Amino acid sequence: MEDSSxxxxxxxxxxxxxxxxxxxxxVYDQMVAEDLVQDTFFSAVKxxxxxxxxxxxxxxxxxxxxxxxxxHYRKNSRSKEDAILDNDTFxxxxxxxxxxxxxxxxxxxxxxxxxxxxxxxxxxxLQSCLANLPDKMAASFTMKEIDDFSTDEICKELDITPSNLxxxxxxxxxxLRKCIEKKWFLPDEKMYK
Amino acid sequence: xxxxxxxxIRFIKCFIVPCEQASFLLTKKxxxxxxxxxxxxxxxxxIKCKYCRWFEKEDAMLTHTMVHFQQKIDKNNMPFCLxxxxxxxxxxxxxx
Numbered sequence: 001m002e003d004s005s006x007x008x009x010x011x012x013x014x015x016x017x018x019x020x021x022x023x024x025x026x027v028y029d030q031m032v033a034e035d036l037v038q039d040t041f042f043s044a045v046k047x048x049x050x051x052x053x054x055x056x057x058x059x060x061x062x063x064x065x066x067x068x069x070x071x072h073y074r075k076n077s078r079s080k081e082d083a084i085l086d087n088d089t090f091x092x093x094x095x096x097x098x099x100x101x102x103x104x105x106x107x108x109x110x111x112x113x114x115x116x117x118x119x120x121x122x123x124x125x126l127q128s129c130l131a132n133l134p135d136k137m138a139a140s141f142t143m144k145e146i147d148d149f150s151t152d153e154i155c156k157e158l159d160i161t162p163s164n165l166x167x168x169x170x171x172x173x174x175x176l177r178k179c180i181e182k183k184w185f186l187p188d189e190k191m192y193k
Numbered sequence: 194x195x196x197x198x199x200x201x202i203r204f205i206k207c208f209i210v211p212c213e214q215a216s217f218l219l220t221k222k223x224x225x226x227x228x229x230x231x232x233x234x235x236x237x238x239x240i241k242c243k244y245c246r247w248f249e250k251e252d253a254m255l256t257h258t259m260v261h262f263q264q265k266i267d268k269n270n271m272p273f274c275l276x277x278x279x280x281x282x283x284x285x286x287x288x289x
Contacts, residue, residue: 017274170221
């Protein structure tokens with residue numbers, strides 16, 4: 001068993017799907033996720049001498065993939081600087097209710113539907129909404145919520161300041177809730193618009 | 194607006210922040226401890242504003258869903274499936 005797991009030929013069958021799921025739930029794009037998985041296998045085969053058997057193959061491959069995902073974030077966030085400067089307004093900008101929620105962005109009481117956390121259809125809608133976020137915003141949101149990176153690490157990798165990060169995550173949340181509401185809770189209404 | 198009215202508005206603002214700021218403070222709270230002033234304003238706002246309470250719940254639900262599915266993946270319960278054609282392609286490329 002040990003020998004066969006050291007044979008790169010069997011890795012793709014054994015861990016390919018796991019690595020793909022790991023990647024796509026962080027980069028939200030099928031093509032990018034597939035490429036990252038393929039790159040991971042290439043790097044692993046090249047670096048197989050450095051595998052010391054201290055961890056399992058799966059853990060080792062995952063750590064290579066993690067690094068590749070972060071490199072992908074960095075590359076994307078360098079090419080697009082405008083993540084914070086999008087034009088959506090979620091709050092009223094003038095009048096007596098300045099700073100209050102805009103009508104179309106009013107949060108709603110979703111909690112009536114408690115089974116959603118288990119629902120994979122809902123999860124796929126959530127994924128597609130995450131895919132719609134600007135790259136840098138999605139990257140910072142994912143690093144924070146899924147991988148629980150510290151503020152310092154996120155800021156270092158994405159080259160932003162902590163207050164930029166808070167603003168970005170705040171906006172990511174506002175965009176996400178709007179998108180989920182549109183795609184999941186009110187899909188019929190969207191059809192008439 | 195006379196001086197007294199300005200003073201009155203400043204006084205009110207000690208207790209009430211708009212939703213924009215309150216929901217931002219909810220996010221900021223996840224990163225670092227709020228100052229006493231911020232925490233107090235946020236608490237006052239959350240008492241009176243059902244929308245911001247819902248916003249907090251929605252956010253918690255979305256985050257929880259993401260983490261929950263991540264745990265599923267770790268337990269080999271995959272929501273997505275790698276294209277079998279891609280698997281073959283990677284295998285072929287690896288053998289080169």
